[in-house]
Amino acid sequence: MSRWFSRNLIRIYAVLALIYLFIPVGYTMAFSFNDAGKRNINWQGFTLDNWKNPCGAPDICVALGNSLKIGFLSTLVATILGTMIAFALGRYKFRGRSSTNLLIFLPMATPEIVMGASLLAMFVNLNVNTGFWTTVIAHIMFCISFVVVTVKARVASLDPKLEEAARDLYANEYQTFRRVTFPLVLPGIAAAALLAFSLSFDDFIITNFNSGTITTFPKFVWISSIRGVPAQANVIGTAMFLIALFIVIAGQLIGSAKAKRKS
Amino acid sequence: MVDLTSSAVGDLQLRNITKRFADFVAVDDLTLTIPKGSFFALLGPSGCGKTTTLRMIAGLEEPTSGSIHIGDTDITHTKPYQRPVNTVFQNYALFPHLTIFENVAFGLRRRGMKDVDEAVTKVLALVELGHLKDRKPGQLSGGQQQRIAVARAIVNRPALLLLDEPLGALDLKLRRQMQIELKWIQTEVGITFVHVTHDQEEAMTMADTIAVMNKGKIEQMGSPVELYENPKTVFVANFLGQSNLIEATVQTNSGAETSVDIHGSRILLPSSRNTSSKSKVLVGVRPEKINIQTEGSSAGKNSLSGGVVTDISFVGVSTQYQVEMPWKQEIMVFEQNDGGAPNIRKGDQVTLSWEPHFTFALDSES
Numbered sequence: 001m002s003r004w005f006s007r008n009l010i011r012i013y014a015v016l017a018l019i020y021l022f023i024p025v026g027y028t029m030a031f032s033f034n035d036a037g038k039r040n041i042n043w044q045g046f047t048l049d050n051w052k053n054p055c056g057a058p059d060i061c062v063a064l065g066n067s068l069k070i071g072f073l074s075t076l077v078a079t080i081l082g083t084m085i086a087f088a089l090g091r092y093k094f095r096g097r098s099s100t101n102l103l104i105f106l107p108m109a110t111p112e113i114v115m116g117a118s119l120l121a122m123f124v125n126l127n128v129n130t131g132f133w134t135t136v137i138a139h140i141m142f143c144i145s146f147v148v149v150t151v152k153a154r155v156a157s158l159d160p161k162l163e164e165a166a167r168d169l170y171a172n173e174y175q176t177f178r179r180v181t182f183p184l185v186l187p188g189i190a191a192a193a194l195l196a197f198s199l200s201f202d203d204f205i206i207t208n209f210n211s212g213t214i215t216t217f218p219k220f221v222w223i224s225s226i227r228g229v230p231a232q233a234n235v236i237g238t239a240m241f242l243i244a245l246f247i248v249i250a251g252q253l254i255g256s257a258k259a260k261r262k263s
Numbered sequence: 264m265v266d267l268t269s270s271a272v273g274d275l276q277l278r279n280i281t282k283r284f285a286d287f288v289a290v291d292d293l294t295l296t297i298p299k300g301s302f303f304a305l306l307g308p309s310g311c312g313k314t315t316t317l318r319m320i321a322g323l324e325e326p327t328s329g330s331i332h333i334g335d336t337d338i339t340h341t342k343p344y345q346r347p348v349n350t351v352f353q354n355y356a357l358f359p360h361l362t363i364f365e366n367v368a369f370g371l372r373r374r375g376m377k378d379v380d381e382a383v384t385k386v387l388a389l390v391e392l393g394h395l396k397d398r399k400p401g402q403l404s405g406g407q408q409q410r411i412a413v414a415r416a417i418v419n420r421p422a423l424l425l426l427d428e429p430l431g432a433l434d435l436k437l438r439r440q441m442q443i444e445l446k447w448i449q450t451e452v453g454i455t456f457v458h459v460t461h462d463q464e465e466a467m468t469m470a471d472t473i474a475v476m477n478k479g480k481i482e483q484m485g486s487p488v489e490l491y492e493n494p495k496t497v498f499v500a501n502f503l504g505q506s507n508l509i510e511a512t513v514q515t516n517s518g519a520e521t522s523v524d525i526h527g528s529r530i531l532l533p534s535s536r537n538t539s540s541k542s543k544v545l546v547g548v549r550p551e552k553i554n555i556q557t558e559g560s561s562a563g564k565n566s567l568s569g570g571v572v573t574d575i576s577f578v579g580v581s582t583q584y585q586v587e588m589p590w591k592q593e594i595m596v597f598e599q600n601d602g603g604a605p606n607i608r609k610g611d612q613v614t615l616s617w618e619p620h621f622t623f624a625l626d627s628e629s
Contacts, residue, residue: 161352161353161354164357165352165357166358168321168343168349169369169416180358184360224339
């Protein structure tokens with residue numbers, strides 16, 4: 001018995017750790033089927049009604065729509081700007097490069113509550129009404145750092161000889177970028193974009209300061225939690241989780257299929 | 264798109280090329296003509312400026328001063344993609360995201376060629392890798408990648424093909440095979456090959472002409488045989504094969520033969536092979552030219568006695584002896600293992616002898 005225990009200790013530990021990690025997700029999933037009406041706290045019985053009508057709760061899909069719009073816009077802008085910064089930092093030597101590297105890193109280390117509050121102070125001082133666009137600006141700001149760090153790692157691992165080879169083979173500067181550099185850095189850019197989107201979609205603290213009367217999905221959940229979160233929030237949360245899971249599994253499958261073809 | 268391929272033909276000329284990186288002079292006032300259609304090797308130790316020279320010809324570096332010409336066309340300041348020059352990079356630099364076919368077609372497509380199938384198929388057949396055209400570079404072995412790198416360059420029919428240590432990453436057996444193959448491809452396509460290497464054997468196997476570079480300058484240029492038999496500097500004598508260089512004093516240098524004194528022994532050499540005009544010279548003789556005999560045996564014309572064998576190593580085709588002379592200098596002697604090998608053991612007293620015409624003399628300071 002004790003030998004069995006010592007031999008399987010690592011497995012037992014792993015299972016317990018995974019259970020710990022996934023209890024909240026499991027709870028969210030289970031309660032998306034709760035026949036609870038407006039107060040989704042106690043188990044009232046199984047129903048598919050929430051899944052059939054995810055927009056059933058008032059304003060929930062308006063909030064979701066706002067989150068998606070803000071997410072897409074800020075991902076797009078942050079990915080473009082961040083990629084350009086990553087190339088500049090990874091490829092060129094210029095005065096102030098190392099201090100730029102440090103400054104890019106700082107927003108990630110700054111507490112969100114501080115950034116959110118100071119951004120709001122800035123918008124108020126500039127007499128800008130907070131709303132949709134101030135939220136987008138705020139999200140772009142904190143996403144850029146993550147994009148730069150992710151893409152820069154990819155740019156750094158790119159062999160400069162490949163670009164020289166392209167230029168040697170009659171590709172001008174634009175063609176070299178288009179045909180060699182960009183395709184090789186693309187996986188890094190895609191990873192950065194996914195990261196930016198999930199950061200933006202998920203953000204509550206900075207959004208809460210700078211979004212004015214606009215409601216995003218996290219803000220909706222926060223506000224409704226005072227009276228009780230509707231089960232539709234669990235449906236949307238579960239759906240987001242499943243979509244992310246699907247993307248990860250699909251990526252893994254494509255990757256291993258490629259690896260198989262290679263061998 | 265600018266295309267010089269048709270207009271620039273002829274010899275490659277480097278005129279007074281200098282390349283400076285901050286305080287370091289990589290290439291120092293280099294002037295060189297590489298005849299069209301030749302297989303030319305730039306040989307030298309790492310850091311001698313050979314790769315920088317190659318990169319300037321490719322257009323990947325710009326010379327600090329001087330000019331580069333192909334025939335009558337000045338290409339000093341043209342972009343790499345506007346030069347009729349292609350490079351085989353040291354680690355091949357194949358595009359990992361493209362298939363072998365697309366790698367080879369890359370240059371043709373960039374020059375706006377629509378139908379690349381025939382040219383690509385033909386060059387892949389030349390390097391015998393047509394069956395791998397749909398693979399990615401990561402799925403190929405080192406030798407196969409090397410051949411694709413060559414194919415990707417020569418498919419463009421450049422006026423000049425540059426090879427930057429192309430065989431450095433291969434193992435010895437494959438390297439030998441590729442040396443022969445590259446030489447064959449060069450004769451087949453008739454393109455000028457400029458090959459940069461630090462491997463003297465590789466340069467001698469493949470090149471028609473070798474330029475030995477040291478510290479940004481060319482020490483000596485010539486055919487492999489010329490460089491080996493008539494090294495003009497101490498550096499060349501030591502870099503191409505092994506040389507025994509012994510300090511000597513010139514006694515007479517009238518007429519066809521020069522006579523020098525080595526620690527009391529009189530050594531003769533053809534005056535034409537004395538490149539020094541000083542009285543103190545370094546007398547050189549290649550290890551395989553020397554006969555080794557036990558003390559007291561009859562010796563040839565040039566002989567040095569009083570040596571003691573300090574080491575013997577058997578390397579298959581030859582036996583290598585290390586002999587310490589009375590003036591404490593080690594001299595290398597290679598004897599063919601053709602049955603006539605003398606029975607000599609470590610510690611034996613020996614006499615070294617060789618024919619005067621195998622002897623050369625160099626300036627001692629260089």
